[in-house]
Amino acid sequence: MIRCLIVDDEHFARELIADNIGMIPFLELVASCKNVEEAMRVMASEQIDLVFLDIQMPGLSGIQWLSAGLINSPMVVMVTAYENYALEGFNLNVLDYLVKPVAFDRFLKAANKAMELYLLKNKQVAAPSSDTNSLFVNSDYSLVRISMDNITHIEGLKDYVKIFQLSNDKPIIPRLTLHYMESKLPASSFLRVHRSYIVALDKIVSIKRNRLYLPDADIPFTDNYRPVLMEYIGQHS
Template sequence: MMRCIAVDDEKLVLDLLIDNIGQVPYLQLVKACRNAMEAIEVLQHEKIDIIFLDIQMPRLNGLQFIQTLQHPPMIILITAYEKYALEGYNLNIVDYLLKPVSFERFLKACNKAKELFDLKNDKTREQPADHIFVNVEYTLVKILFADILFVEGLKDYIKIHLASASKAVLTKMSLKAMEEKLPADKFIRVHKSFIIATDKITVIKRDFACIGSHEIPVSDFYKENLSRLTNK
């Protein structure tokens, strides 16, 4: 659902715009405004995704209004004047409609805005990273998160123990920096010197977490992290 406002100083035009918005199922009209100042007030208190905006209005015209907005939402200009089209597009508007606007043309502009809205908000397009690159002897080595058993801190270095290799990867990095790079839902800190992959834990003892044949110490300070895991 896209939240919108309509801004036009002509009541008949505004009423028609309100009616058109009401016929588009993915639009929610938050407020119909008679001038730019009313619109500014709405924007200060409401999250708005799109503005249907007239240009010729008293005090502050539509183009001037757009330029006052630091982070403008999507804007569809609806005006009787074709001469402002270039200036409007230079302000990154979604579409420029000339009055009188047919519902078909209005809907086409709305569909264009909806595509942009969905593209911006489509979380499935933003796949989380599944790896990092670390420096190993002047070479960047790709490490898959799914391959990590546990990470061991050694002062200015860390050892990354992998399921796919018998030898750990040694790289210059603090354990804290590594912790910040790892997905929090897949790794937990259990000791000042150890981070473990939660899905690789095979046995939990009083002071140790076992990953295969590896016994990882669990300090009192970090035991709560492990407790949260076992209490899920």
């Protein structure tokens, strides 16, 4: 869990960031501060891993605080209305630079970047748990948990995918690529069978010519994926 601190002089901005943090399972909000002085008091007594920092605030600015150095060197994501500070921010080794108003998918991208760096710094891998058989995707401005056991197939549509499930008549449509989904799914259970499709191998009911028949769909597969598919069938015959 990444422990977060918000530092922004605007009440509404702090609320929006807090709402976004609350939607991301691996983020925990420790405190929300309206200026740097409040933030320094929090950081003197709390372990903070990630700071969402505004730049222009009364008193000590975000840039001045960063330049002076933060206690325990947390990761910093700048969240500001001013694009012209981006270069200065990156010169101060900020993790990301978000321009208000921040769309949730952009916020989630920054959070994912923070998690990758957090795991690298702490030499951790994702801990085994019941969640290893599920994943979260962003759909309709919400994070949705999907059980991998429930997925029948996934269809790629340029920058989007359709995730079809046994227990849901309507697919979930997150803004992700099929390549990304392929990297997140276990290769022992899922197979790319076409440039536009991934299937759950245990959901295949039958195969006829170059089509796979699933409980509620039939989809094409191409010859270059046939050897792996046939190998799986041979192991389960």
